[in-house]
Amino acid sequence: MTTLTGNLSAPTRALAEAEDVRPTRRRLGPGEPIRFGGLIGIAALLLAWVVGSATGVLDPRTLTEPWTVVQTAGTLIENGRLQESLVTSGIRAALGLGLGVLVGTVLALVSGLSRIGESFIDGPIQVKRSIPTLALIPLLILWLGIGEPMKVITIALAVFVPIYIHTHNGLRTIEGRYAELAETLGVTRGEFVRHVVLPGAMPGFLLGLRFAVTSSLLALVVVEVINATSGIGHMITLASNYGQTDIIVVGLVVYALLGVTADAVVRLIERKALSWRRTLAS
Amino acid sequence: MTTLTGNLSAPTRALAEAEDVRPTRRRLGPGEPIRFGGLIGIAALLLAWVVGSATGVLDPRTLTEPWTVVQTAGTLIENGRLQESLVTSGIRAALGLGLGVLVGTVLALVSGLSRIGESFIDGPIQVKRSIPTLALIPLLILWLGIGEPMKVITIALAVFVPIYIHTHNGLRTIEGRYAELAETLGVTRGEFVRHVVLPGAMPGFLLGLRFAVTSSLLALVVVEVINATSGIGHMITLASNYGQTDIIVVGLVVYALLGVTADAVVRLIERKALSWRRTLAS
Amino acid sequence: GGEQAGPRLELTAALPDAPSEDTVLRVGDPATQVALETSGLIDDLDIDVEWANVTGGPKTLEAFRADAIDIGSVADIPPLFAHWTGTDVRIVAARETVDPMEHPTYELGVAPGVDVKSIEDLKGKKIAYSPGQAQGALVLNVLREAGLTQDDVEFVEMQSVDDAFSVALASKQVDVAPLGQTLVKTYLAKYERDGASTIEPGVRDDAWTLYTPTTVLEDADKAAAIKEYVAAWAKAQQWISDHPDEFAQAYYVDHEGLSPEDAQYVVDALGQFTVPTNWDEFIARHQETVDTLVEAQDQEPLDVETIYDRRYEKAIADAVEGS
Amino acid sequence: MASYAGELSTEVAPAVRVRSLHRSFNEAGGVLNGLDLDIAPGEFVALLGRSGSGKSTLLRSLAGLDRGVAGTGVIEVPEKVSVVFQDSRLLPWKRVLDNVTLGLRAGDAADRGRQALAEVGLAGREKAWPHELSGGEQQRASLARSLVRDPELLLADEPFGALDALTRIRMHTLLRKLCEVHQPAVLLVTHDVDEAIVLADRVIVLDGGVVRHDARVELDGRRSQADPAFARLRARLLTELGVEDDHDAPGRHLDRAVERAAS
Amino acid sequence: MASYAGELSTEVAPAVRVRSLHRSFNEAGGVLNGLDLDIAPGEFVALLGRSGSGKSTLLRSLAGLDRGVAGTGVIEVPEKVSVVFQDSRLLPWKRVLDNVTLGLRAGDAADRGRQALAEVGLAGREKAWPHELSGGEQQRASLARSLVRDPELLLADEPFGALDALTRIRMHTLLRKLCEVHQPAVLLVTHDVDEAIVLADRVIVLDGGVVRHDARVELDGRRSQADPAFARLRARLLTELGVEDDHDAPGRHLDRAVERAAS
């Protein structure tokens, strides 16, 4: 007998209404999510940093001590540089992200739903993503100048690739039987896209978005090297030219915070938008 | 009546055995793949380059003409630099890729199958991927020196992130009913991983591999800046130091070739390994 | 630094004569490596050297902090920033150009169609400015020389990564930008017909140094090895000046992948080097640069003399005069 | 009842016309081997056949869903075809009502969908996700989806397989009512011979890739198993399907009787 | 035949013991409301009930698959439980044989799997992908997977729903044979009252979240619809399920008769 408690046969024990004895079965999935479990690893990382710095295992010239970083961040906030950088970079990243997501999604739809579209779009995108963004900058400067448009478009170029690939892949791996169903329901192509393709490709799209968000942040470091006077990327580049490790580390901490938060937000959206799924995770 | 041919009612026309009249139904999926369709877009790109260069629309000082690139490539092959670079970079990328794929997969399995594992592993990986690789280099140099191990590990660090995220995601989105099934079949955890988790997460893993392959190539540009004397990345960096646009473009063409080929190989593997799927694409 | 540290040496103590047998000096100085190897001078160097292909300020500094190399070869700006950001370094060798005004390391690139004939014309122009890089310091020095202040011009902040400056010039995003000699040739070759030009900066920018972390100098074996190395280095610089064609071929063509014409151009442009046996003037000019940076970039004032290890001044002098 | 196809002369153009239909999935052998079939407008045909005999394959051919499958033959079907798939095939990311009204372009689509759901006994479940429905409920939702769009041809692949007796009878009644109103041609796959006889104007048996048996149901009025004609037709169809007598259980009960006798 | 549970006294520990089982998916109301059930070792129980009455919910509870579902109650089941799911639930990435032998730790797993497939009429399809099987073939593959592992308790959720009459009889025979050899306790969900009576030692009807009706099948030897006892039990069960008379079709045929009379 497989039961949770062993003493059920004891005749004195009444079967109370609230009793809940279920067969124990080896659980193979990952089980219930741990509340705020995601923070444990980050806390461990922080702890390692603190301990490593305090004991001198980590050389402060390579990785500034956490307390110095807090202090430097304080100074940067006091003189307004950090906030200013955040706002500038935030606007750039958001614009680039928005543009990239839009372009990536549209291209993925065109290429995903028509073989002709695919044969024209897919190859060049594979070429694009094989080429370092850094190497494209001279071309972009020549075509777009060194102002904001160039920066936003460079970010968008970094963003649209994961969106395209994931959405295209998500779309193509929608189960064929749903397309069959749609065909027999006589839906228009527009309805098919809206009701079958987009929701079906949504998991792929959202995974792509997780990468796109990070890409938009990372692209800042590349674009803010050129004609920028503020921005997180500019702050980091400048500091690394001067070798100001503490400022670099402040920048990286900001990156980590932004990255982890953005990722958590996308995953929250994922959980909400894909609540219809019954997966190993749920 | 919805038929392919309109003249079926003509009494003279015998219904030959080979006649094949099927109901026409609006096709909503992408349809049959076009053979070598993927090359059309790339061919178009090449054509645009050739025409743009020939007509002078593309300034050769920004984007070298194709013929000059061929010529430069010829020179580089003659004096052996290209082959040497390819071999050096190839070995680095392959080692980094192998290591990264291994580590990424193992971490994804641990984190995907246990909530404890996830809470320790997932956060730090999100932090890692929010931070520009370039910014990690000083730390890696500190810990690993400036030799080959540092280069291979930096590539592996760039590679393991997409592998981890995609495999983890693929694993978590396996349909819950298959885990249920496995539980009732009384399989061991090992069997569960082998027969349910790995094949179920395979589509995700392979998508991750597409990104990993590109990442390993792109990471070359970053690592071969440091104490390298050959390699494609080194070649490009050196050439851009000296403004040798033609060599840069040769490097980029090599990148594009490698990237597109690698991607095509992974997609071929995908088609073979996932032949059990019935999707919009098939 | 190094795996097995030798006996400790005070920074003021006399340099020991010879390092112990197993001392290995890790050097990031590919040009000298090529010169030594090509000339055969390497045979005279009786210490073990492990060469690293690391150049430029940020990379050498990184490598110092990671204890990956012992000595680096850079212009005069990186040691300053190393100092200002907390890595204690010492300059152990200095090099100048024989005819510095004729052979500047950098020229000022002028965008096509922009009328700049001399540095006085810079007034009101858009200048690419990379704080923290040698190019940035050069721009400040040029302005000082021209009697202009930062307010007289418009700085466009951007980093001089790769050919970013020449691209910015070509697309007329900036009017003026400092270009290293390696880029001047390609820039003019491409855009001279559109009206692009370059002018000489009119300030000296030829200072070149070897620098090393003080921790390395505190290791008696390493300090002794560096004494050997700077001597060989000095001879190598002389050899480079005497054999420009051989060096052009060996370094710029074979090692760096330039075409022979470009290599020739660069070597000609850079001119002949000389290794001063007395550093007083060198240090005085360096102090000027420091003061400019302190003023323009709000850096902490520095008596530059303190980051020179003049024990090696004598070692070099002995070597140069002895030969 | 002139609308009943069974009573029409053959001059009227059939709603479905299939001629020498061949389909095969591999070289080994065909699933359909020269099948001919006519269904008159408004006619209700039940399709019987062994598991794996090709019933779904035929339905998919008629629905034009077998593009990739090798074969020849002529198929003519009306414009508006509606399919009830063997799996219920609800879009997992749409709630039940949205699944039912998908592609419905009437202004009152939602109302019609709600009504159809009520008719199949799913009133109040409009906002449920498909995975929250029981097997039979999913099947009924998928039935509602087909019925709500008034097809000229209804292809139903075992639409009542997961339903209990009472629900099944209700669905029969519903289907009959709708057929009377809209007069679609119907091809209904079922494994239940009784169901076939009760519902259909004609029962065909698929075997060896052709229509092996084609029986018009000549019963009238209340069709009951008690009717000897019903029983005769039933017995004939079961024989066609290879069953000597229904629900006989030679193995166990015989054995037990023997054992008992021996003990 | 002492092994038949129906003939055992109640002192023997039951294979399955369920006490006041409650399960609900939302606040609105429970699906199971204090259900009690004992199944003796080796006993074959058929479970009838309306679509949506909670049959699958009960089976999932017994299989320990409803961790997330709110509820209370005591469930005791044997160690080795095998489940035939309402959907066939074959792993799409494994060929049929691999699906059947998954987790089977016998040395001759492949042989046993092959034999099981042959027994359910799928000989030669070992290497097929699940999507290449017809609905009924998938169901049989999933049946083979459960039968090949000799469970102490077999929970089968409409395992014959997609099978034609002949195949169904064959599967009945197979199931009976295996039950006789291995004597598992069986809880089989079915919508077919005849099937329930033919196969089971006991038929229970689930309604309102409790066992509403519990009938021991006292028929012996050959169980045939012709047997009046069979017919009585059948009628009683159908009444329990809410059906007055089976396969009556008041609507259409009556209407037609009336119309005919009027014309």
Ligand SMILES: Nc1ncnc2c1ncn2[C@@H]1O[C@H](COP(=O)(O)OP(=O)(O)OP(=O)(O)O)[C@@H](O)[C@H]1O
């Ligand atoms: N995609 C496929 N590839 C290969 N064989 C297939 C495929 N689809 C169906 N078959 C085979 O064709 C035959 C007919 O299948 P079909 O689905 O038409 O049967 P069916 O009559 O609907 O059976 P059931 O009553 O079990 O649903 C079966 O033997 C099946 O295995």
Ligand SMILES: Nc1ncnc2c1ncn2[C@@H]1O[C@H](COP(=O)(O)OP(=O)(O)OP(=O)(O)O)[C@@H](O)[C@H]1O
């Ligand atoms: N995950 C769920 N969330 C919400 N409601 C559910 C869920 N699963 C089942 N239900 C509801 O619980 C009731 C019982 O479902 P169950 O699947 O047990 O029915 P069943 O008796 O097996 O029916 P059928 O014969 O149609 O398969 C149904 O009304 C169903 O809609």
Ligand SMILES: [Mg+2]
């Ligand atoms: Mg079928």
Ligand SMILES: [Mg+2]
């Ligand atoms: Mg059920």
